[in-house]
Amino acid sequence: MFDGVDDFLQTGNIAWATDEVTVTAGLRKLSDTARGMVAELGQFANTQNFQLNAPTASLGDYGFYSAGTATAGLGTAAAAPNTSVVTGQAKLTTDTLILRRNATQAGTSAVDQGTGSAYTTNPLYIGMRAGTSLPFNGILFGLTAVNAVLDATQLGMVELSTNFNTGGF
């Protein structure tokens, strides 16, 4: 449970080492009043990081962003309160960006993500940006972050297993 004020978790430094990511979150979003950070690698946006938002600054949605030296983002509308399994996948060097909700593709983007051969070595922040801002207001039932773009079979297993604890679909 993240209260939308000051709750967050922080891992130690993760040597991500690749330019690929798959992040799946099973969550219940309780509020759309302000942007919420579900998970973000590192403390700085726009510098070889990725982030899953609930909601984005547009509010009333979920969003996924990936950045090398430039940022690409996708959103999919879902007003709070809402329970979903949300997945973001990205690969920096091919400008790949995919957003899924409840095991269904919600959008793709080929917007330039700039340069960068790997995501940075940084902590993964869960529930806030860097533990200081953009607090997520909701319940996180499960979170999986992998340094690879999982294939359809692997991703299906992750989303299904996450959904067992979430009930999004």
Added chain:
Amino acid sequence: MPRVTIACPVDLRADANQLARCIGLGPDDDQTYGEPVWKDAAGNAYAVASAMVGEGFAGAATSPLSEPACGCDLAAAARAQAKIRVGGAADPAALVAVFSDDARAGLSELGVSQHMQEL
């Protein structure tokens, strides 16, 4: 269990963290008030903390203080305790606590928000 949401003015953070350590569960409670990223309408900055607390929290927070086993700066804690106010808008000269089961309602009563940031 009630929920309390507290707005701590930037200049009160050190003292308020000692108060949190004094009446909290352990030494890590002196990290309660972090970066002052919340602002009121006038632009005053606050660190805001929100947590579920025991029924005796309000009494403990306003009773005479005693040093916990983990130690604390009692003088600083006492200075913060003297600035406690329950309910209403955030105040740059007070440690304002709002009791509400909904943290967002607490933020609304305090009248603080975070400004939009870059991606």
